Amino acid sequence: MSEAPTIDRPEARVAEAEHIDVLVVGAGISGVSAGYHLQQSMPGTRFVMLEAQKSYGGTWYTHKYPGIRSDSDLYTFGYRFKPWTGAPIATAEEIRRYMGEAIAENGLERRIRYQHKVVRASWSSEAKRWSIEGIRTDTGEEFRFTANFLWMCQGYYRHEDGFTPEWPGTEDFKGEIVHSMHWQEGTDLTGKQVVVIGSGASAATIVPNIAEQCAHVTMLQRTPIFYRTGRNAIEIADELRRLEVDESWIHEIVRRKILYEQKVFNGRSFDEPEKVRGELLGLVRDALGEGSEEVIAANFTPKYRPWQQRIAFVPDADFFQQMKAGRASVKTGVIERFVADGIELQSGEVLRADLVIAATGFHLCVLGDIDFTIDGKTLAFGDTVTYRGMMFTGVPNLVWVFGYFRASWTLRADLVADFVVRLLGHMRERGAEMVVPALRPEDADMALEPWIAPDNFNPGYVNRGVHLLPKCGTKTEWRHTHDYWEDSHTIPQADLDDGTLVYR
Secondary structure (H helix, E strand, O other), X not given: OOOOOOOOOOHHHOOOOEEEEEEEEOOOHHHHHHHHHHHHHOOOOOEEEEEOOOOOOOHHHHOOOOOOEOOOOHHHHOOXXXXXXXXXXXXXXXXXXXXXXXXXXXXXXHHEEEOEEEEEEEEEOXXXXXXXXXXXXXXXXXEEEEEEEEEEOOOOEEEEEEOOOOOOOHHHOOOEEEEHHHOOOOOOOOOOEEEEEOOOHHHHHHHHHHOOXXXXXXXXXXXXXXXXXXXXXXXXXXXXXXXXXXXHHHHHHHHHHHHHHHHHHHHHHHHOHHHHHHHHHHHHHHHHOOOOHHHHHHHOOOOOOOOOOOOEEEEOOHHHHHHXXXXXXXXXXXXXXXXXXXXXXXXXXXXXXXXXXXXXXXXEOOHHHOEXXXXXXXXXXXXXXXXXXXXXXXXXXXXXXXXXXXXOHHHHHHHHHHHHHHHHHHHHHHOOOOEEEOOOHHHOOOOOEOOOOOOOOOOHHHHHHHHHOOEEOOOHHHOOOXXXXXXXXXXXXXXXXOXXXXXX
């Protein structure tokens, strides 16, 4: 975990605390959803949204690498309350435009305070409120809030820096190494040999979007992953638009269709993994054409079952089209060391490179790397047990949005928003100022498990950071199911008075 910035404390600079009802941390996908639901369902609630960056968008603002796009369809990644009208796989620019419209249409601009980085949050059971301290990154001034409730919408990875392995010999390399998170727009690739290290959605996006600019681009991966290909269009949406059906109807119909198809596919990935494996490899074979069996066996045949790691969607097979054209290639191997003119693999082969792009993932960040204390005691979230994947034992008046691995993040953001406004309304009805999850006597002997089991989902960023995340129990109330189709029934029906939540 990164060290929190230091706040100077001369008395003259200590800001007077502003008190609000709900403080939302983050103005990305989840934060905008939270703001909308608070405004629509709880009029009169005093709330602000604090965003560390200069603008809204989260990932879609901080990442600038070539071709950055969603790997989830926008009919489910888009908001339930705002129809999506474009192609299902969208660029970062298109997503930010959509989010900007959602902000403007709902008057949320006045709620957002940019370049406000939260550093620490302290809960007082005596005062029954949070004290939040932070730094304005534009002026260096500190700020303070007190809030009745904290809604953490900052995502789950660190925006400041990506994960880069320690490779031997990088000091000998004469070229440039850049992480995809720190890509500089306008970088000249003309005539360069480029190696992209990684095999996830970022790498599969970067490769086709730079292939025609450089001499050649090679994607270097340790192990293969699964890909899906398809048109970046949805036939039923196009047909309904030709019939001039209202966009809100189209959005809901297509959204339900996609959710149904995803549920079936995800279920089949567990129930008949070898059949699904064959279908996915068949899509790659169709994209690469005849004579590709050797390439597929070496570079596109994972050893794990489908959906044990995220499946990368390749719209219009653009990644594979660049391979067919000879402008891009894939190499599976382990890095021995960097050398002056490239990367030497353990096999002895040297990949020539003028530029290396590390699309090697990110650092998992728990609740914004904020220094949390409860009544003066430092809080370690890894020692807590989660309530439905959004609240934590012993942590009052706080909800965290942690999305899905196998479905769009926004689906859970909207479900959590529904839950929060229901919970806040329930507290008001009870006259309660504080709510905290607590294990019941019947939960005392319940087995505790990791946030997600390694045999369920195990990409590198989860494996590296899972010890920082709260534990899960074996009962529905005490776990993040990572399953939208289950959550869409259980969360709206959750009994707020079943003893798992203690009110004061």
